Every structure is written in C-alpha cells, then in structure tokens.
C-alpha cells in the first residue's frame with residue numbers, strides 16, 4: 001500500500017512510495033514550504049501600491065493574498081521568488097531583493 005504524501009520522508013523505503021512518485025491527494029502543496037527554494041525575494045512597497053490587485057492573479061503560486069478587496073503581505077512560506085509579480089505591477093510597487 002503506497003503512503004500518503006505527508007508520510008513520506010527520508011526514512012521511507014522505495015517500495016512504499018507511489019509509482020513514479022505520483023500524488024493522489026489534493027492540496028498537498030500547502031504542507032511544503034516551497035519558499036525555502038527562493039533565491040530572490042519580492043518586497044511590497046505599500047506607499048506606492050494602488051491596490052489595483054493586478055499582481056494577485058499573476059502569481060503562479062497564489063502567494064499574494066487578497067482580503068476585503070485589498071492585497072496583503074506575501075506568503076513567503078510558498079513564494080518561490082519568480083519575479084512575475086514585479087512585472088505585473090503597473091505602479092512599481094514590488095521590487096526584488098537578493099536572497100531570502
């Protein structure tokens with residue numbers, strides 16, 4: 001019987017993982033801190049931000065949270081630092097800085 005994704009770690013033998021490492025459960029990405037891969041980090045300038053929300057749907061990892069029609073801080077646990085949001089912002093309110 002193959003293990004669920006949250007039970008797989010460095011101690012699991014190959015016979016217990018799914019064939020081809022397929023994932024059969026939904027929403028497993030929540031448990032993986034993909035932000036740890038990041039080499040560059042977006043920084044939000046609240047003074048320049050016009051709350052147009054254009055950056056929100058552009059983020060491929062849903063790391064820009066919008067509540068009550070306003071964007072909030074980045075979800076740095078999952079942001080991979082791709083920089084797409086920087087290009088999406090028409091007001092220059094997001095800049096990339098080097099490192100985490």
Ligand code: SF4
Pocket residue numbers: 042058059060061062063064074078079080081082083084085086
């Ligand atoms: S850098 Fe990429 S992953 Fe991070 S918030 Fe911007 S678009 Fe999303």
Ligand code: SF4
Pocket residue numbers: 044048049050051052053054055056071088089090091092093094
């Ligand atoms: S695209 Fe730029 S101005 Fe618009 S909400 Fe995002 S950071 Fe703010």
